[in-house]
Amino acid sequence: MVKTSLYDQANRYGAEPGGGAPTKAKITFVDSHGQARTVEGETGSTVMETARRNDIPEIPAECGGACACATCHVYVDEAWVEKVGKPSQMEEDMLDFAFDVKPNSRLSCQITVRPELDGLVVTTPSQQG
Amino acid sequence: MSETIETDALIVGAGPAGLFAVFELGLLDIRAHVIDILPRAGGQCSELYPEKPIYDIPGHPLVTGQGLTDNLLEQIKPFNPTFHFNEMVETLTPTGTPEQPSFEVTTDAGTKFKAKVVFVAAGGGSFQPKKPPIAGIEAYENKSVFYAVRRMEDFRDRDVVIVGGGDSALDWTLNLQPIAKSLTLVHRRDQFRAAPHSVNALQELIAAKKVDFRLGQVTAIEGADGELSSVTIRGNDNVDTVVSAHRMMPFFGLTMKLGPVADWGLNLNENLVPVDTEKFETNHPGIFAIGDINTYPGKLKLILCGFHEGALAAQKAHRYIFPDKKLLFQYTTSSTNLQKKLGV
Numbered sequence: 001m002v003k004t005s006l007y008d009q010a011n012r013y014g015a016e017p018g019g020g021a022p023t024k025a026k027i028t029f030v031d032s033h034g035q036a037r038t039v040e041g042e043t044g045s046t047v048m049e050t051a052r053r054n055d056i057p058e059i060p061a062e063c064g065g066a067c068a069c070a071t072c073h074v075y076v077d078e079a080w081v082e083k084v085g086k087p088s089q090m091e092e093d094m095l096d097f098a099f100d101v102k103p104n105s106r107l108s109c110q111i112t113v114r115p116e117l118d119g120l121v122v123t124t125p126s127q128q129g
Numbered sequence: 130m131s132e133t134i135e136t137d138a139l140i141v142g143a144g145p146a147g148l149f150a151v152f153e154l155g156l157l158d159i160r161a162h163v164i165d166i167l168p169r170a171g172g173q174c175s176e177l178y179p180e181k182p183i184y185d186i187p188g189h190p191l192v193t194g195q196g197l198t199d200n201l202l203e204q205i206k207p208f209n210p211t212f213h214f215n216e217m218v219e220t221l222t223p224t225g226t227p228e229q230p231s232f233e234v235t236t237d238a239g240t241k242f243k244a245k246v247v248f249v250a251a252g253g254g255s256f257q258p259k260k261p262p263i264a265g266i267e268a269y270e271n272k273s274v275f276y277a278v279r280r281m282e283d284f285r286d287r288d289v290v291i292v293g294g295g296d297s298a299l300d301w302t303l304n305l306q307p308i309a310k311s312l313t314l315v316h317r318r319d320q321f322r323a324a325p326h327s328v329n330a331l332q333e334l335i336a337a338k339k340v341d342f343r344l345g346q347v348t349a350i351e352g353a354d355g356e357l358s359s360v361t362i363r364g365n366d367n368v369d370t371v372v373s374a375h376r377m378m379p380f381f382g383l384t385m386k387l388g389p390v391a392d393w394g395l396n397l398n399e400n401l402v403p404v405d406t407e408k409f410e411t412n413h414p415g416i417f418a419i420g421d422i423n424t425y426p427g428k429l430k431l432i433l434c435g436f437h438e439g440a441l442a443a444q445k446a447h448r449y450i451f452p453d454k455k456l457l458f459q460y461t462t463s464s465t466n467l468q469k470k471l472g473v
Contacts, residue, residue, distance in 0.1 A: 062385050063173065063178075064421075066177070066178060066181070068177040068181065069382070071384065092318075093322040095317075096294050096316070096322055096381075097259065097295070099346075099381065100262070100346065126262060127261075128384075129259055
């Protein structure tokens, strides 16, 4: 997977309804070694796409965002679990193929960046695939 | 030594891009062999999302991954491609010239090919089982830790631990339970994403205490010389339990690895193969790359783009394979010549 193609796809599919310029939300990715990287995500795109566009490590997202591979697994910081919400049934099923799943596990391709998620913190597991 | 198979075109990957390339090549009288590491056609469509609807295939408002694969197989039937499943291309060696390319190709099963052109339609690479992050697991793989069952007898009278909750985990729990000494199934939740009859059969075995079901995950393994003796299961309640185990099978689905494609002398850009957008040819004349594995300015990883890329690559392939023949552009709607090839 390469960031340019996902970026293009995000533009194609993730445009904001109403044609308004997308707003930004800050997202912090903490890798499995504890290193934090804060980047800006566009509302309407997904947390996974935001990671790929910004070269965030440990999120290969092999299937490109189809909720079909469980390689964009993240742990949502406890303070954000409620705001981010629970996984759908389809996502729960796919989480069976992720490693070390915890109650705060989500697939980042299924979290849409929204203004109220500004400041979101997620941690990546040591192994995705 | 097996005989070398000679073919005009060799297609690496039986996903939608590879399958439709058979069609476009076939219309130009170019016969193809197709190799895939999976046991069936369809690539990611069949393996990752057979039941999921796809909404952006032109002319199909809704089609599932498996439905699209089935339709493509039907569409390419007139061109009678030869499939080589369960095989991974290992080496690709150019033997021709830039004007008249030729390639020798070998697979991990020892099959040898001589091809005039090669279409790399390998998507994200080859599918391989996901290996759980358990320290030291490599030493046990293929001795007492297996990602697939080759010989059921290896499990007879053994303490068997199966990890996962999908169809593979349940199928093998049901199949191995009668011959194993004990069978422990470890899964992170008490729901199973598998065929309903398998889930029912499993529930009965658990109720009858013939399968020991544990909520949690395997966090450590113990043994010596590649032979397991026990595994540590961390329950969802965070309590560790050590369970006797001679055999373990983790079923966490498949992951894509680029694999040997990286060794074929092709230019690579972040694990993708750069191509031009006129012929979708790589840096090596006669080797084309189509579908998710290629990259070029503006590339979209869409199935429909893979179809387009295959059609244009086939035109250039025709020039290599039939250098003296003039290529006439024809439509399947009006050309009796094309219709004859399609058998309609």
